[in-house]
Structure formats: C-alpha cells, structure tokens
Amino acid sequence: MIDIISQSLTQLINNIKDKKVSSEEVTKSFIQRAEKSKKLNCYIAEDFENAINKAKKFDNKPNYDSKLPGIPIAVKDLFCTKNVKTTAGSKILSNFVPTYESTVTQNMWNEGAILLGKLNCDEFAMGSSNETSFFGNVQSPIDKNLVPGGSSGGSASAVAGQLTPITIGTDTGGSIRQPASFTGIVGLKPTYGSCSRYGIVAFASSLDQAGPMAQNVKDCALLQEVISTYDPKDSTSIDFKRSHYSKKLTNNIKGKKIGIPKEYRVDGMPKEIEDLWQKGINHVKECGAETIDISLPHTSYALPAYYIVAPAEASSNLARYDGVKYGFRVKGENLIDMYEKTRSEGFGAEVQRRIMIGTYVLSSGYYDAYYLKAQKVRKLIKNDFDEAYKKVDAILTPSTPSSAFKIGEKTNDPVSMYLNDIFTVPVNLAGLPGISIPAGHDSRGYPLGLQIIGKAFDEQNILNIAFAMEEKINFKNKITDWWIK
Amino acid sequence: MTIDLKTVKHISKLSRISIEDEKAKKLTGDLNSIFEFIEKLNKLNTDKVEPLTSIAETTLKLRRDEVKSENIRDQILKNSPNENKDFFVVPKVVE
Numbered sequence: 001m002i003d004i005i006s007q008s009l010t011q012l013i014n015n016i017k018d019k020k021v022s023s024e025e026v027t028k029s030f031i032q033r034a035e036k037s038k039k040l041n042c043y044i045a046e047d048f049e050n051a052i053n054k055a056k057k058f059d060n061k062p063n064y065d066s067k068l069p070g071i072p073i074a075v076k077d078l079f080c081t082k083n084v085k086t087t088a089g090s091k092i093l094s095n096f097v098p099t100y101e102s103t104v105t106q107n108m109w110n111e112g113a114i115l116l117g118k119l120n121c122d123e124f125a126m127g128s129s130n131e132t133s134f135f136g137n138v139q140s141p142i143d144k145n146l147v148p149g150g151s152s153g154g155s156a157s158a159v160a161g162q163l164t165p166i167t168i169g170t171d172t173g174g175s176i177r178q179p180a181s182f183t184g185i186v187g188l189k190p191t192y193g194s195c196s197r198y199g200i201v202a203f204a205s206s207l208d209q210a211g212p213m214a215q216n217v218k219d220c221a222l223l224q225e226v227i228s229t230y231d232p233k234d235s236t237s238i239d240f241k242r243s244h245y246s247k248k249l250t251n252n253i254k255g256k257k258i259g260i261p262k263e264y265r266v267d268g269m270p271k272e273i274e275d276l277w278q279k280g281i282n283h284v285k286e287c288g289a290e291t292i293d294i295s296l297p298h299t300s301y302a303l304p305a306y307y308i309v310a311p312a313e314a315s316s317n318l319a320r321y322d323g324v325k326y327g328f329r330v331k332g333e334n335l336i337d338m339y340e341k342t343r344s345e346g347f348g349a350e351v352q353r354r355i356m357i358g359t360y361v362l363s364s365g366y367y368d369a370y371y372l373k374a375q376k377v378r379k380l381i382k383n384d385f386d387e388a389y390k391k392v393d394a395i396l397t398p399s400t401p402s403s404a405f406k407i408g409e410k411t412n413d414p415v416s417m418y419l420n421d422i423f424t425v426p427v428n429l430a431g432l433p434g435i436s437i438p439a440g441h442d443s444r445g446y447p448l449g450l451q452i453i454g455k456a457f458d459e460q461n462i463l464n465i466a467f468a469m470e471e472k473i474n475f476k477n478k479i480t481d482w483w484i485k
Numbered sequence: 486m487t488i489d490l491k492t493v494k495h496i497s498k499l500s501r502i503s504i505e506d507e508k509a510k511k512l513t514g515d516l517n518s519i520f521e522f523i524e525k526l527n528k529l530n531t532d533k534v535e536p537l538t539s540i541a542e543t544t545l546k547l548r549r550d551e552v553k554s555e556n557i558r559d560q561i562l563k564n565s566p567n568e569n570k571d572f573f574v575v576p577k578v579v580e
Contacts, residue, residue: 099560193541206540232548238541304523315500322501324573326564335578340503352502353515356493359500360516373526375536380529382537414515415522431540 023070066112092346102199120154149179174424181449192431193238196231254288259392315358399449
C-alpha cells in the first residue's frame with residue numbers, strides 16, 4: 001500500500017499512470033489529511049465534493065498523456081477560480097465568486113489537475129507572515145505558533161504539511177520564496193511576463209508573478225512548464241520560447257559561473273545564515289561550477305524603492321473595491337460616505353496602511369520626490385544585475401535574513417516585518433527569475449533557504465543549479481505532525 | 486520630514502478610507518517610521534538616471550478589437566452587494 005500523501009508530485013503521477021493508485025484514492029487521501037489539519041488554517045475555501053467527482057470522472061476516462069493526470073491541487077486564494085469563491089484573504093471580497101478562471105489555473109486543469117480548494121494568504125498578498133489575512137493566521141507545520149511566512153503562507157504550509165502534492169503562489173516582493181524558505185520547500189518566482197497575470201487579484205502589477213511551490217526541484221520544474229504560457233489576455237505576457245523545463249532538467253552545471261554579491265552580507269545577519277551561504281558556495285564548487293565575487297552596489301536601496309512602487313500600484317489597483325459591483329458593502333449617507341465606510345471596514349490594517357502610503361506618494365506635489373525617484377532607483381538596480389550578468393550565469397544568495405519567527409513577534413513593527421524581504425525584493429524590481437531551495441536548519445531545527453537568481457527567461461539554468469545543489473544538500477524536512485497529536 | 490495628523494486625515498480622504506482619531510494617531514506613527522526608512526533614497530543622486538518605465542522590454546502586441554459576449558450578466562450582477570437583479574444600485578447621487 002502506497003503512502004499517498006508523502007509522495008512527491010512526480011511519484012504520484014507515475015503511480016497514477018501505472019494504475020497503482022486512482023485519482024479518487026489520491027484525492028481522498030489529501031482531503032482526509034486536510035480534515036485532520038484544520039489547526040493549520042491552510043484553507044479559506046474547500047472544494048472537496050467537486051474534487052472527488054472530478055477525480056471519479058478522470059478515473060472513468062483517464063488521459064495518461066496529460067502532464068498532471070488526475071492530480072488534486074489546492075491553490076492560493078489570489079487566483080480567480082470560476083464559480084469558486086475567491087477572497088484574496090480579504091473581508092471586502094469575502095463573498096466574491098468569479099465568473100472567469102485565471103490563465104495559470106486553467107493551464108493546470110487543461111493538463112488534468114483537479115482543484116482541491118483555495119489556500120489562505122495575507123490580505124491582497126500584503127504581508128510576510130500570513131498574519132494579515134481576514135481569515136486568521138496560518139500555522140507552520142514546522143512548529144506550533146510559528147509563522148509559515150507570507151504572503152503565500154497557506155500554500156507553503158499546505159505543501160510542507162502534505163495537504164497538497166504541489167501548489168502555486170504569487171510573488172510580488174518575495175511571497176513565494178520567503179514562505180518556501182520558512183517551511184523547507186522549493187519556490188520559484190519566474191521572470192516577469194513568463195506566467196500570465198490574467199485572473200490573479202492584482203497587488204502591484206509591475207511586480208506580480210505566479211509561480212510553483214513544491215517539495216523538490218523536479219516537481220517545481222514540471223509545474224512551471226504547465227503554468228508558463230504566452231497569454232494574449234495579459235498585455236505584459238511575453239511571447240518567448242519556453243523550455244521543456246522538466247525534461248531538460250540536469251544536474252550537470254560544470255563550468256557555470258555563479259556570482260556571490262558582497263552587498264548581501266548585511267549587518268546583523270545571523271552566523272547560521274552566513275554559514276549556510278558558505279555551505280552553498282562549497283556545494284556549487286563541488287558540482288564543478290565556479291564562484292565569482294560580484295557587486296550589486298544599489299542593493300540596500302531596493303527595499304525603500306519597493307515600499308514606494310508596490311504601495312503606489314496597490315493604491316491604484318485597489319481603488320476598484322468600492323462596494324458597488326461586488327463584495328462587501330457598508331451603507332452610507334451618500335455615495336462617498338458609502339465608499340469610505342466600506343473600505344474602512346472591508347480592508348484590514350496593513351492594506352489600509354499600504355493604500356495610504358501609495359496614495360501619498362502619488363499625490364500632487366509628491367510624485368517626483370517619491371514615485372519618480374523610486375523608478376530611477378529601480379533602473380539602477382536593474383543595471384546592477386545587467387552588469388553582473390556580463391560576468392556570471394546566475395547569482396547565489398540566502399533567501400531570507402533569518403529563519404521563521406513566532407506569530408505576533410513582528411506585527412507591531414511594520415519596518416522590521418518589511419526587512420524579511422531584503423534579499424527577494426531586488427529580484428522583483430528587476431523582473432528576474434529567482435528560486436528558493438531548502439538548504440539547512442537553524443539551531444532550533446527551523447528550515448533555512450538559499451536563493452538562486454537567474455537572467456531573464458533563464459529559468460532552466462536556475463532550475464538546473466537548484467537541482468544539482470538539492471542532490472548535494474540532501475535536505476530532510478522535519479515535520480512532526482504536531483497539529484494532529 | 487514628518488507626517489502629521491492633519492496630513493494623515495487628508496490622505497485618508499484621498500484614499501476613501503474613513504478613520505477615527507485613535508486609528509489616525511497610530512497610523513501617523515507607522516507612516517513616519519516607514520517614510521523615515523524610505524527617505525534613505527535621498528542619499529542617492531539620481532539626476533542623470535532615466536526612470537524605469539517598463540520591466541519587460543518588448544513591444545506591446547495588438548489584438549483584434551472583437552466583441553466576445555459570454556452572456557453572463559446575471560452571474561456578474563450576482564456578486565453585487567445590493568439585491569436589485571437588473572442594475573448595480575448605489576445611494577442617490579443626483580439631487
């Protein structure tokens with residue numbers, strides 16, 4: 001008898017193809033696991049009944065040529081799913097039922113995957129700990145009262161806790177890579193324009209990207225292959241030749257040049273992160289790659305620039321939530337009063353804070369000083385990477401400046417919360433692909449991740465480096481099922 | 486630079502988010518610490534730098550301007566918080 005929930009995506013696919021298990025058995029196993037795992041608070045909306053029906057339908061008429069044959073998958077609740085409630089973790093969308101499907105989820109269903117349900121996340125993906133969700137914080141499967149990271153916290157907990165074989169998240173400043181790092185899983189943020197943004201609840205449109213979160217690099221490559229397509233419905237989707245990521249995956253990285261940026265050695269970084277990074281450097285050398293010291297001189301300006309650009313775009317994107325066409329509404333004495341009361345009650349504190357930052361930096365008289373300045377800094381950050389990539393093929397850094405923290409530890413200090421994303425934000429600002437892989441544990445046994453940053457459209461290369469490193473690191477996630485006992 | 490309570494109330498008006506005094510006071514503190522952090526950018530001279538306007542250096546593709554009606558008016562209206570099934574309803578705006 002196969003222990004279904006502990007299998008990787010690739011193993012599950014093979015077992016389904018070999019008829020060792022049915023889609024229905026697999027789907028029911030993950031549903032049972034979810035029923036026992038309510039304490040993690042991973043799900044915002046379950047779609048279990050429909051999932052079982054779809055699995056039965058698959059078993060009756062299986063198509064084994066599809067890439068995700070009868071595989072049940074839960075997704076972040078930022079992806080619009082037709083006729084299934086989509087909330088973005090917000091009260092203001094708590095009753096919203098989309099009439100359309102996001103392109104990336106549609107791509108998954110087209111390849112035979114089955115929707116299990118919608119996973120918790122920070123409200124409108126604004127947060128680094130999954131504590132800003134209207135539906136409550138998510139617990140990490142690593143330890144009790146530990147944050148899973150954010151904003152794709154429910155997604156990270158669901159993969160690490162074996163509630164779904166794989167998932168997709170979104171990453172605007174680190175929202176896939178940071179929670180992946182905190183929970184000991186793999187997370188890829190693709191190049192801007194690689195995955196369609198159609199049907200994804202918008203946060204900051206020039207930074208948002210969807211990407212896979214998986215137990216291992218091979219699974220991650222396979223899902224990326226499925227979700228990354230050119231889509232005319234997203235005007236920023238890019239029509240480039242996409243690689244056959246999983247088939248072309250190789251651990252041969254001999255002769256690759258890997259940059260080590262000195263600016264990522266930040267003040268106050270714990271020694272265990274420093275040691276982890278050194279271990280990573282040793283591993284890539286063992287694989288026959290060469291490491292080269294590089295400089296990305298504007299790194300320290302990335303986070304302040306991000307906290308202008310992202311809130312500015314968010315304040316525009318979130319202007320649509322006015323209580324008129326969908327979602328939650330509070331009655332007012334007049335139209336303006338209705339807007340103001342609806343948005344005051346419908347948005348949580350962090351979202352209100354960011355809308356206000358964005359509104360301020362875009363307001364008359366301040367635009368040049370803030371927004372224009374930030375866009376210039378963004379150019380300098382992109383130039384840093386362009387310069388570095390003349391000498392190297394990829395860049396290796398830690399994923400986060402620390403391991404996961406306790407729930408409530410940083411909620412009263414927004415800036416200290418924002419600092420979590422110090423190593424991931426520059427990648428979004430420059431539109432590059434980045435992958436976080438689990439690389440070790442801290443003294444308490446909490447996972448730590450390393451990030452590999454690639455050239456634009458060079459996902460294959462960073463997947464290969466990650467694949468080679470994964471073999472050397474041989475990471476084992478310590479999941480004790482503490483929430484079931 | 487500091488953001489005072491009056492400015493916070495002005496931004497809340499522009500943002501169409503009503504806030505009571507106590508919340509405004511807390512926000513004033515939060516916004517000041519965030520802007521103190523953001524002001525680090527002023528140390529950097531960017532006079533000769535062109536702003537980044539598009540992250541993907543490709544030309545936008547054109548598509549045919551076609552009507553694609555899915556006939557889903559009722560489904561869309563179902564998401565409206567008001568019960569009237571034929572229109573989006575808002576408080577009276579014309580005297």
